[in-house]
Amino acid sequence: MLQLLGKHKRQKILEHLSYELRDMVSQLLEFDPNTAAGLMNVDYIQVDADDEVATVAKKFKLHEKRTGRLPIILVMRDEKLTGFLPGHELGFGRPGEKITRYIKRIHTIKHSASHDEVTEQFRSHPHSKVAVINDNGDAIGIIYSDDVLNLMQEQESASLYGFAGVSAEETVTDSAKRKVKFRYKWLIINLATAFLAAFTVGLFEETITKYVLLAVYMPIVAGMGGNAATQTLAVVVRGIALRQIDLKSAYATLRNELGAGFINGLINGFIVALVVLAKDNEPAIALVLALAMVINLLVAAMFGTIVPLVMSKLHKDPASSATVFITTATDVLGFMAFLGLATIILA
Structure with missing residues (x-):
């Protein structure tokens, strides 16, 4: 919270803290809040x-x-972190x-590691805590699993908001005016892309008029492409x-995603073709739909891979900014493949 305040207000608050607490908070404020150091707790003691x-x-x-809090006991050997000593072991020795026989291993992470790297370490090596070290390998703090759990919940919420085109700042208690403020830009962009998809469909109006059954299966092409891209x-x-x-x-990654898209396209294309044959007995339309399914899942794989990477390169949030472009690609190119193939094959 303090890092969100201006320097003057922050200093005013620090002046009212005890020397020990002020020193600890000042140390934490030196680090980037979006790194491992921004998550760490400094309630620890170092022993040999x-x-x-x-x-x-x-x-x-x-x-x-002195602090009113129980510290983690970090054990050093030759000025390097070697492990930690569980506090309850002091009652047995x-x-x-x-204390050598009571030392337990502790995982470490660099202070500059991103939040995603922190959560990945806890996922890969489940444990209750990790020690944060600086560039020299010196311990400077502790990160607990509870803090990482809270972080993971925040990240999941942010990702969910991003995929939906909603700001992570929005809450369920916000006023209608505030909700409109956060949402209208993305909705307008989506509206523009919807018009683009509609224009694409309009190019094949004659084909759709002649083969009305095509309109029934158009949502399948768009829906499957969107889901695969997501x-x-x-x-x-x-x-x-x-x-x-x-x-x-x-x-x-692109090669693997295209391979997966091609195989999934074949599987789902085969299924939808069987449904069309069983329901409508239209072999030509079944073939068109199957081929369009393969093409659109390849499009989904390509744009789902490349667009977020480009957005990241441009320093944009890939979760929120890529969605609208990928949806546009799968809708427009999916409809173009489906209706274009129909125009050629059914002519």
Whole structure:
């Protein structure tokens, strides 16, 4: 919250804090809130691996008395983090015993890691905490799984809002005026793209008039293309967030997505062709619909991969900004493939 305030207001608040708390908060404010350091807690003490139980217990109690909070005990060896000591182990060890036998492993993460990298580490290696280290390998804080869980919930909400073209700032209690403010721009853009799709369909008015059955199956082409594109977009956006892919390294991903799109197009095209044959006994239209399905799922794979990467390269949010362009591509090119093939095959 403090990082959202101006420097003057922030300083005023800090002046009313105790020295210990002010020092801790000032340390946290130095870091980018969108990195691992922005999530970390600084309630920890550092002890040496050769320290005795009594020495560590004294430091533990001193920190608790001074701050009112129980610290994490980080264990150092040769000035490098080697693990942590669970607080309850202090009750089992003898006062003169070294803590070496009680040290547990702790995962680490760089202070500059993005929030997505933090959540990915917790997903890959489930644990209750990780130590945050600086560029020199020194421990500077702790991130708890509860904080990451809250972060993941926020990210999921933001992604959901982005795919829907809604601002993450909007809430269910907002006034109608505020909701309009957040939504109208995307709706106008969507309206423009809808007109583009309608114009494309209008180019084949003569074909549709002659073969009215085509109009019945047009929503299937658009709907399947949109759904397939959303699937690809979700995977690529996650890859971008985790820095697994960028525009330069997109070839392998694009190849795999096109392969998946082609196979899914064949499967779904075969199914829809069977339905048309069984229901309407129109082999030519069944063939047109099957081919259009393959083409549109290839379009979905291509645009679902490339568009978010381009948006990311332009420093735009790929989740929200890519959706409208991908939907336009699948609608326009899907209708063009379906009605174009119909014009050729049914002529």
